[in-house]
Amino acid sequence: MTLRSADAAFESTLSGQLADTVLTRSEPRYLEEPRGTFTGRETLVARPGTTEDVSAIVRLAAEHRIPVMPYGGGTGLVGGQISPDGPLPLILSLERMNRVRAVHPEENVMICEAGVILADVQKTAAEAGRLFPLSLAAEGTARIGGNLATNAGGTAVLRYGNTRDLCLGLEAVLPDGQIWHGLRRLRKDNTGYDLRHLLIGSEGTLGVITAASLKLFPQPAGTGTAIFVTESPATALSLLALARSRLGDLVTAFELISGQAFAFLAAELPQVRQPFGDAPAWSVLIEIGTVEGMSPDEALAELFEAGLDAGLVSDGVIAQNAREADDFWAVRENIPIANKAVGAIVSSDVSLPLSAIPSFIEAGVSRIAAVGDFRINCFGHLGDGNLHYNIFPMPGRTKKEHLNQRADLQRAIHDLVHEFDGSFSAEHGVGRLKVADLERYGDPAKLGAMRAIKAALDPLGIMNPGAVLRT
Template sequence: MLTDDLLARFAAIVGAPHALTDPADQQPYLVEWRDKYRGRTPLVLRPGAVEEVAAILKLAHETGTPVVPQGGNTGLVGGQIPHETGAEILVSLKRLDRVRAVDPENDTMDVEAGVTLQRAQEAAEAAGRLFPLSLASEGSCTIGGNISTNAGGTAVIAYGNTRDLVLGLEVVLADGRIWHGMRHLRKDNTGYDLKNLFIGAEGTLGVVTAAVVKLFARPRSVVTAFVGVPDPAAALALLHRARAAGGGTVTSFELLPRRAVEFVTRHDPASRDPLAEPHAWYVLVEISSTAAGGGTEALEAVLADALEQGIVEDAAIAASQAQAQSFWRLREMLSEVQRHEGGSIKHDISVPVRLVPLFLEKALPVIEGLVPGCRPLPFGHLGDGNLHLNVSQPVGMDKAAYMARGEEMNAAVHAIVTELGGSISAEHGIGRAKRALLPGVKDPVELSLMRAIKATLDPQGILNPGKVL
């Protein structure tokens, strides 16, 4: 029972100004940005130090109080939102927002969980280094949230997921103990790699309060192109050619259908079509090089050859940073502009990179057959096999009636994903949205091991209950 006395004990840990009980003050923490999940809580706690997080979890463990950790509240599967029962305390990590140290010689940076991704990028840049994780929500998402969901983004093709960018962690366990795992080592074979248990666990095994992340040399040349291609198979052929060309590293390779350009230019006055004629599909490609101007010649050569071979139909290479940003705006505005097109049934899937064209060949007719007139919008990270297959409602259809077909459409898409050896959640996580789907796609032994780990690290089940498992 969350009695007034118990709530007062929790509030005393962080102090009255950081213990929110007024519903108006709590609102930003309880509503997911797409308004799909709305939760309730008697108390939002905003600790300002790892010791306060430890004290909160120690008291929660002693009293059996469920706790929901939250970062920037940008998650897409409901993992950061408490349930509607109002029986959980929400712990926001936003005040843990220090960049503790930047070590350009070791190419590492120590950041607390509440540091936004954009601030982490800026801190690395100020030291002459690059922190390559890049997401559309980087101005508001936090490092702790990125770690807890193993965030992906547009640079995975070159640098990997968040998991690949973390060397060490500081984690508060369910019983309030602090694991001081802030190691700065590239090699450390002293037993189990515990940090990977907490990366991607969505706050169900412990609360990440700080991390040691990898930094990289800043590229001296970044060249961006917007390319029209006839189909996804041609886009995949272009990817292989760009990777084999030399002269730079392919750091982004995003696939977009024609409908994506139409949606963005229709609803975003700042955007325009970069190419003279419409094309069925597009690729947004970025090549980076540590040599000044190194990527430009390489990309020009790749595109010229691909044009001759019929792989590419037209292309525009950004002549300035502003033009490159305008290309990226077409990609980054997609999630926002879909709201204006009515209901959208969303999928975050991955398949082996070579099978992306086959997946689309199989999935699109099935989707269009289920709801005639629906408007599929498959876009995303072709370079790592991750597509966001969002499907907008037919024009004029009742939104509620359309969204009621969500589970049916999900089942059809996920069946094809499973057939091709893919994943029903590539980078957004499981949270509440996909929890019920796990038994259908996970090996029973794997699920059993996951439950055993959860029972060991959180025996009372107080950490983000009802999420993932």
């Protein structure tokens, strides 16, 4: 069914029927995304203040066949929040819906609206003596509704899971304008199909998340952070197994860092403190959260000794205070910024079975070499199998010189991931960037079911058309 652009006539219709919605033309921030892969077009932006107004907006959009593109913090990396072609969409920004509705510390639950910034969710939890563990680089601007819509990952998935695992219930507006009142605080609710999990990760293609019941956790009694030098990804995995056998679920983060990452940081961000004088070929950043009566520094020191005895580590530094811990994390968090300064030809967000990671990394070197001479920066969340596998030009060259090879490089990486039974999208989603990849690598039965669900819930195709599934 043909969709229409969000024109002046539709703007007039909205303004005449909505009580608490701000209507504007799109500012540049609505038309840009962090990697610059997609650019939007000037269009109408609706910023509702209530769920009822979201419902009215979606209902009117359905009546007038206007595409609706939900917008959170604009931090997505796969173009799910940018519409570069087709009828001009109505950008539905949830930024004014930024209220924490309730905190129940005794239940370890917080209810908040979709427009609450992730860092504010974390802060509110901390003020209640609790922890909301989702943590990622964009947490100062990313909004919880977008985190849920993309099932964001981050650094603490090893212990706490993805955003999907941190949500008990949702409130959402469906494509016909109905409000689903699913803000349950239940840990068990076995009453048929789980719409919560259907909407989480759907990237705004099945409805608009307006609020969520979020899981909170006790604050760790202590936190310890260290960087250990290890010989290879294989020894890093053995060290992870050792850490979990000794500390169990106290291991919060386990990040793999390559020597190439340290080199890029030294060249592009020399102000970032590095923990070693000579950058190791491979190292891991470990964070643990301990229970009362347990010293995190002693636990990390004992882990290092055990790793040394097993031949898994050769050097290491344990943070002695909060500043040193912040410095260690600054290394990890600034790797993407240094990568951007160097200029990646290809940035990949992949996941693999843990035991396959060393073989994948080794095989990747030869696959990339078959295309040409490049530098590889492989780093990421080793604890949950999520690697960021990025390809860069050799010194003295730029990514623009290799744009004609970009597709071949991306294909080589994703083909290899598929061979190892991995995923071409670990935590960033499909968006518009990876629609063709989903068609190429996705299971036919799954794709058929996804299209059937889309057709059933959104028969007019108004919800974020072009994202996830081809229109």
